[in-house]
Amino acid sequence: MVVLAKGELEQIALPAAEPPPADVRSVDLSAPAGPAREAAARALVAACEEHGFFRVTGHGVPARLVRAAEAAAAGFFARPQGEKEEEGPTLGYGSKRIGGNGDLGWVEYLLLGGTPAAAPSSALLPCAAAPSPSAPAGPLRDLLDEYTVAVRRMACAVLELMAEGLGIAGGAGDAVLARLVARADSDCMLRVNHYPPRPALNPSLTGFGEHTDPQIISVLRANGTSGLEIALRDGAWASVPPDGDAFFVNVGDTLQVLTNGRFRSVRHRVVVNSEKSRVSMVFFGGPPPGERLGPLPQLLGDGGRSRYRDFTWSEFKTSGCRTRLAEDRLSRFEKK
Ligand SMILES: C=C1C[C@]23C[C@@]1(O)CC[C@H]2[C@@]12CC[C@H](O)[C@@](C)(C(=O)O1)[C@H]2[C@@H]3C(=O)O
Numbered sequence: 001m002v003v004l005a006k007g008e009l010e011q012i013a014l015p016a017a018e019p020p021p022a023d024v025r026s027v028d029l030s031a032p033a034g035p036a037r038e039a040a041a042r043a044l045v046a047a048c049e050e051h052g053f054f055r056v057t058g059h060g061v062p063a064r065l066v067r068a069a070e071a072a073a074a075g076f077f078a079r080p081q082g083e084k085e086e087e088g089p090t091l092g093y094g095s096k097r098i099g100g101n102g103d104l105g106w107v108e109y110l111l112l113g114g115t116p117a118a119a120p121s122s123a124l125l126p127c128a129a130a131p132s133p134s135a136p137a138g139p140l141r142d143l144l145d146e147y148t149v150a151v152r153r154m155a156c157a158v159l160e161l162m163a164e165g166l167g168i169a170g171g172a173g174d175a176v177l178a179r180l181v182a183r184a185d186s187d188c189m190l191r192v193n194h195y196p197p198r199p200a201l202n203p204s205l206t207g208f209g210e211h212t213d214p215q216i217i218s219v220l221r222a223n224g225t226s227g228l229e230i231a232l233r234d235g236a237w238a239s240v241p242p243d244g245d246a247f248f249v250n251v252g253d254t255l256q257v258l259t260n261g262r263f264r265s266v267r268h269r270v271v272v273n274s275e276k277s278r279v280s281m282v283f284f285g286g287p288p289p290g291e292r293l294g295p296l297p298q299l300l301g302d303g304g305r306s307r308y309r310d311f312t313w314s315e316f317k318t319s320g321c322r323t324r325l326a327e328d329r330l331s332r333f334e335k336k
């Protein structure tokens with residue numbers, strides 16, 4: 001349940017009009033080596049340049065795992081508020097407050113370190129309720145861990161195809177982009193969001209306010225309920241048609257930097273105007289804390305100028321956690 005205090009509803013109320021549907025490109029991860037894979041890699045690069053957002057097909061994540069994880073999460077959110085809060089520390093449970101700087105949404109969520117079975121480091125989750133490392137896992141956590149392993153593998157496959165499309169794939173085992181998310185100390189997370197139906201007689205509400213994701217990529221799915229919107233290049237909002245079987249990928253701020261601004265970190269938000277609950281599961285693929293990040297030299301070209309100064313992931317994350325959700329977290333790393 002999301003309970004709002006007096007005055008909070010006004011902060012998250014939105015005009016009711018739903019924007020037009022976005023033209024979301026699909027990328028087939030299972031395309032066989034040769035012309036089909038080359039076409040998929042080209043489509044992926046074009047989507048990252050245009051919207052910073054695309055749908056993935058042929059992803060290989062078992063449907064039964066997706067359904068089981070989603071049903072278990074929905075079961076958790078249906079429990080009495082007291083029980084959810086009691087279990088909060090083990091699962092990173094939060095309600096309506098997003099981050100620590102005053103952002104509110106019509107949402108409750110779980111936020112978990114995404115390196116399954118590893119003790120989540122609270123140093124890497126400075127703005128979230130970090131799950132307690134000593135707590136027993138439990139069946140829900142086990143399922144979400146299994147889901148995270150599968151989606152993380154898919155995120156790495158997406159990054160490999162991306163590197164091919166960019167012409168920077170290098171030799172076998174090089175994995176210039178995928179290695180950043182695949183390492184044991186990569187700072188990955190899983191967030192499960194539950195948006196209860198809009199209360200009767202209320203206007204549309206902000207479920208999750210507009211923002212870009214700070215990481216490299218985010219892999220998202222939801223239970224076939226509308227609400228996700230992306231900002232197009234001209235700033236206009238477009239709604240993402242609901243699709244309970246698809247995975248969607250967001251380009252994050254860090255990938256925008258690695259590509260020196262060629263790829264676009266997509267601004268997105270969730271609007272709640274439906275009578276149906278929305279449950280989304282979002283995997284955030286981030287690099288190891290000490291990794292130095294900046295535009296990849298292979299993408300600068302001869303005499304190309306880097307648009308960003310280098311930083312470590314922990315530096316970026318620490319500075320990002322001090323920002324409000326809608327802020328531009330990259331501007332302070334742009335070179336003048
Ligand atoms: C307001 C905030 C919430 C957030 C940390 C921040 O200070 C700014 C970035 C936010 C965001 C957006 C994407 C993910 O949902 C998230 C976990 C992340 O890595 O950055 C959230 C952060 C959060 O909820 O703590």
Ligand SMILES: O=C(O)CCC(=O)C(=O)O
Pocket residue numbers: 191193208213220222228268269270280282
């Ligand atoms: O719930 C969604 O569909 C999107 C949530 C989101 O953008 C996030 O958790 O960062």
Ligand SMILES: [Fe+2]
Pocket residue numbers: 211212213218268
């Ligand atoms: Fe997001």
